[in-house]
Amino acid sequence: KSECEPWSRRKEKNLDVTINHLTFRYSEDDDRTIVFENTYIPFGSFVVISGPSGSGKSTLLDLIANHQEPTSGSVIFSQGNNVIPIESVIGDIAILPQHPHVINGTILENITLVLGSVAFDQSKMARAIQMSELEELISRFPSGLFSTLRSHETNLSGGEIQRIALARIFYRDPPIILLDEPTSALDLGNEQLIEKSIQSLRKKATIFLGGEFG
Numbered sequence: 781k782s783e784c785e786p787w788s789r790r791k792e793k794n795l796d797v798t799i800n801h802l803t804f805r806y807s808e809d810d811d812r813t814i815v816f817e818n819t820y821i822p823f824g825s826f827v828v829i830s831g832p833s834g835s836g837k838s839t840l841l842d843l844i845a846n847h848q849e850p851t852s853g854s855v856i857f858s859q860g861n862n863v864i865p866i867e868s869v870i871g872d873i874a875i876l877p878q879h880p881h882v883i884n885g886t887i888l889e890n891i892t893l894v895l896g897s898v899a900f901d902q903s904k905m906a907r908a909i910q911m912s913e914l915e916e917l918i919s920r921f922p923s924g925l926f927s928t929l930r931s932h933e934t935n936l937s938g939g940e941i942q943r944i945a946l947a948r949i950f951y952r953d954p955p956i957i958l959l960d961e962p963t964s965a966l967d968l969g970n971e972q973l974i975e976k977s978i979q980s981l982r983k984k985a986t987i988f989l990g991g992e993f994g
Contacts, residue, residue: 792859793859793869793872793955794823794824794859794955795823795857795858795859795864795869795872795955795956795986796820796821796822796823796857796858796859796986797820797821797844797855797856797857797858797956797986798818798819798820798821798855798856798858799816799817799818799819799820799821799840799853799855800818800853800854800855800856801818801852801853801854802815802816802818802840802843802850802852802853802854802855803815803816803850803851803852803853804816804836804839804843804848804850804851805851813851814835814836814839816836816840816843816853821986822986823955823986824982824983824984824985824986825986825987826982826986826987826989827986827987827988827989828989828991829841829988829989829990829991830990830991830992831992832992833992837960837990837991838877838878838960838990840988840990841875841958841960841988841990842875843855844873844956844958844988845870845873845875845958846866846870846873847875857869869956871954872954872955872956873954873956873958874948874949874952874954874956874957874958875957875958875959875960876942876945876946876949876957876958876959876960876962877945877960878960878961878964880941880942880944880945881931881941882929882930882931882934882936882941882944883895883929883931884928884929884930884931885928885929886923886925886926886927886928886929887918887921887924887925887926887927887929887944888900888905888925888926890929890944890948891905891908891909891925891944891947891948891951892948892951893948901951904951904953905925905951907950907951908947908948908950908951909947911946911947911950911974911977911980912943912944912946912947912950912974912977913943913970913973913974913977914943914944914947917936917940917943937965938965939965939966939967939970941965942962942963942964942965942966943966943970943974946962946974946977950977953984953985954985955985955986956985956986956988957981957985957986957987957988958988958990959978959987959988959989959990960990960991961990961991961992962974962978962989962991963975964991
């Protein structure tokens with residue numbers, strides 16, 4: 781019965797990911813082709829994508845998120861023996877880009893990404909705020925979660941914007957999480973706390989972590 785149930789209605793969304801003969805070329809005039817190793821990634825894996833700038837870390841994350849079209853090959857999502865179309869799972873993938881941004885809206889709307897949202901899961905929101913270390917930031921605003929942010933007039937630091945973007949992911953709690961240098965704009969104290977929050981999601985989601993390590 782569960783195999784016949786529409787993907788959007790399934791409670792268990794334990795997605796496996798397969799990198800299948802995947803290559804990417806930035807343009808026809810560019811001779812460089814990035815070739816990604818064939819890999820099967822079972823649900824709950826913690827995948828570190830390491831390498832110098834320009835090695836294709838962000839590109840791989842964009843390909844998994846369907847933000848780019850591969851030159852050849854594919855990214856396959858599956859559950860058991862069933863291949864799930866990317867169109868069905870796209871809402872179950874969350875990506876934190878290198879340079880996240882805020883939208884014109886309240887802090888609440890920036891986390892839920894639903895404009896006009898007034899109804900929200902309070903326990904999930906409290907968890908997201910705690911995991912992203914946003915309590916102090918929100919307390920600075922007189923209206924708290926309902927304080928308005930402006931995308932081009934914000935006085936937030938890069939690290940604060942990065943933590944709001946992380947709160948979006950923690951609130952959604954998706955089965956696939958793509959993190960592109962998620963702590964690059966944070967100070968050491970917040971970096972260690974956020975890394976601990978990310979580690980707490982291991983086994984509960986498949987996490988791809990891109991960055992220059994070591």
